[in-house]
Amino acid sequence: MAQHNDKQHPIVPREKLDFGFDESIPKHWFGGDPFRTRFFDAMSLIFPPGEKFFMVTVRDYRDQVTDPKLLQDIKDFNRQEAQHSMVHNQYNELLRKQGMPVDELIGWLDNLLFTKYRNRFSRQYTLAITGALEHLTALGAHAMFDERDILGDAHPKVRAMYAWHAIEEVEHKGVAYDVMIDYAKVGYVRRVTALVHATVMFPRVILKFANRMLKEDGFSFWERVKLNIKGIHWLLKPGGFLWPTHKHYIQYYKPGYHPWQEADQPGYEEWLAGFNSHRDPIEASEMARAAMMR
Template structure:
């Protein structure tokens, strides 16, 4: 079921174009939630690369060594492209540099300094599981990103497809090389899930404050947004089954298989070289 991991570079999503400030259907919360994720990715991807690299020299399987190389190139490119988008956020008054400095301090000056390499790799594998199920969840139903600007939808589609391609790399290094046990594996997912969501919501609140929303207005926006995420059939609750598979003994990321529309995105991108067109084809194919 595994895909070929293909680094794709020098992609043009039209990020210098007329993307609306609230590009997600004019909704401030939805937009700023995804914008918050974008500010996390550059330092987060660098962290993932570092944590997998810790064990690279111990890998003897030639295929896994190549997968690690391609994983690192893909993650590096994700950081670059989200960094390009984040320049737009800076022009909107968001202090991206301060957000990244805080994350860099937490990931590199605390976690990488004080936690074991096995622990940070387990957290990387857990984060890769989360991004992979987001890839499935964001594009499994057309309604989820229906109102999003097509360029931003394409950016997240490309990111999602590559997350699906390399979703087992950190996990395989964790299991086959680092020999991380079940308890550390699942506890890492709990820690990453809680930490990621708190960080995203805190950053979303900060962005809405910069946008000029009062405390009461932000409370209403965030409350409505949390219902969108966690209501029955909501964005996050619809992924719950996939999420909890990680707790099964013997779980492997490829147990879930590929997204049904991955091949359609891949064929379109390979034919056209246009990630925006590929993203539109992926979106149109969703039920």
């Protein structure tokens, strides 16, 4: 059985949120840096089909679940994921207005996940991929909001979207894993194989999407090469965006691992306090960010 502990947060679907996405958000909203902007824009494009894939793979086993708490967690997980898709689709409308090939890229990923993966792999393995991707997104959530202030140069409205998404990813990070271990009976080898698969596939898709948008921005092939070299260095260098995640990433390979063995999300309590005051996700984001900078 999956191991649980007292560090689990309640899963709270937060609906009808207003991030105020409009033309006040500049095209390169991440400090004017095209690569960093399009890297995060690529994630926004990935999330709607990705969240749908997560929900479908968990739903494959929902009828087998007998634990009342896990059934409620699955329901709340689905509500959170549906809201993530909705908000990212709202943001993606801004990308459409910029002339980005939103439908082309989302259609490509839909085909990968729902035609190729769902036809080629077992239901156990597609759920294991979901568990692995949930692990990677939770790691990204931790990296976005710590004392380094990685998103400090980002536009506050976009930063708020990713802060809210990060908080909810951490709240439901154990749901797919529990279904995978307790009901799909995914063993250790399949679980870690899926993580290796996701570790290759996830960044490949993000970079594919980011570079397609950079091309649409008008950057030549060699300009994109230079942007990628600089951007990937920012991601991987000591102190870079992904640098602190490697210690947590490898924990997934341990027998007996469970997501709730991981450290708490930086700024979680501060974000929650800020959001519960006025239900303003932008205010909550800035409160969490201020707490990390103390």
